[in-house]
Amino acid sequence: MIPEYIIRAILASITVSVLLGLLSPIINMKGLAFLTHATFHSLLFGAVLGMVFGLILENLSLVMVVALIVTIIVVVLIAELEKKGFSSDSAVGIVASFVAGLTVLSFGVLYKVMATRPYFPLSEDIVSYLTGEIFLITLNDLLTLVIGGMVAFFIMLLLYRDFLYLSFDPEGLESYGGNSRAYLMILYVLVGGVGALIVKTVGLITLQVVAVLPGAIALMMSSDIRKILGVSLFLTLGVELSSVVLAYFTSIPPSGLATIMLGVIYGALLFRR
């Protein structure tokens, strides 16, 4: 019989794969890798802040909520700076450096709060946000992931063509009556929201790679948008599921395995070129 935690891990992998498989090509086409990087790092600040609140209020489910709120604030800030005329890279750089500083400060606060509650298993939680602990996700985590994932999936599905047009020619979209800023804001919030949803599963350290490489590989393999999406989805799914299976037998963290597999595939394709 398959242990329940493996079933949870497989279901989480499928949800993560669908979300990242769809989002990854857009991240590549819109050139959002740097933004994704900064956004996902802001998740760490959100998670640490969430732990501080979680400890004080003795409710650790606050971690994901606070991480999500912080990430959304960060992407909105980046979008606002872009609106004021900063280039995307500058906006990300300004906000990311601010967030990095706040993260270090919040760790200091967290250690102080932890010292007052020595029996809380928090150190494990911090590690799970950094490296991803797909075998440790609870039923509640899975439910949040699936429900949140479905919302993100339907938003992506409904607006996918608009995101393509936004990536192709934002000024043209604006000039023909579309609202580029609204689409961009929704896309940024989606990137941040999906990151917050899956961070505990994939881990902050590897999240960037898993969010960027499937799309990059798919774009190298095809010029047809349907095939690109198909390759990205199946690649993410294949890598995520096989890393769970390998991790079960080898006790190596699955997120590390997934990242290495994607890196090898990407590198092999580059060499073949």
Next chain:
Amino acid sequence: MNAVEAENLTVLYGEQPALEGLTFNVEEGETMLLLGPNGAGKTTLLRTIAAFHGEYSGKLLVFGEPPYKARDIISYVPQSHSLNERVPLTAIEVVAMGSIYRGSFLHFRIPTSAMNKAKEVLGFVGLAGRENRLFRELSGGQKQRVLLARALMSDPRLLLLDEPLSALDPSARVEVTAVLSKIKRERGLTMIITTHDINPLLEIGDRVMLINKRLIEFGKPEEVLRDDVVKSVYGPLARAVKVEGKLFCITGDAHIYHRREDM
């Protein structure tokens, strides 16, 4: 009726003026060629008329309305190199983009009516049969024609074209100019075209406006493209000459600008 009317139009980038005190008008159905050296403010002027720059001083009206109120009747054609060709859109998808955004936000599928119209407009610009080719795989001239088709999708009254001939080889320039000429002839649209390569466009230009942040000259091509004016803008090696009844402007880098007198 004036399609565009500007009086003392000034646009600032920070504290630096990009345009200073421009006064001009473009009549309905007219094609105006906007000339000037790099950094003269040509693109800024187009983008201000297209309502991309909300902040300006002076008067600017498009068919009697401020630009932001006239957006539905303006089509802006950007320089094709400003597009992100990593996005694998087909020609017909790019063209359809021109009509689906008025009054709707979600576009899971492109409506059949928009696809049919896009097909028809692609035929108008001479690209029938290439609907499903990827935009990035088209030649420079074909890409420009796809962008023109997209601009026509919303049935605009004013077409703003930013360097439609830039980075095109001579035959592609002829292709694009022929389409512009067809648009002028068959649809009677008002067009404002910025260009460094006035050579083929003089055949369709009714008036020429020469700017360098400020208005330098404005009038019919033969009035504006005088030897002294051309030298003052393009440098001492530039010349305006008439050969066999045609007006030519020769710049130092041997670009030839001409206009047939018989047009």
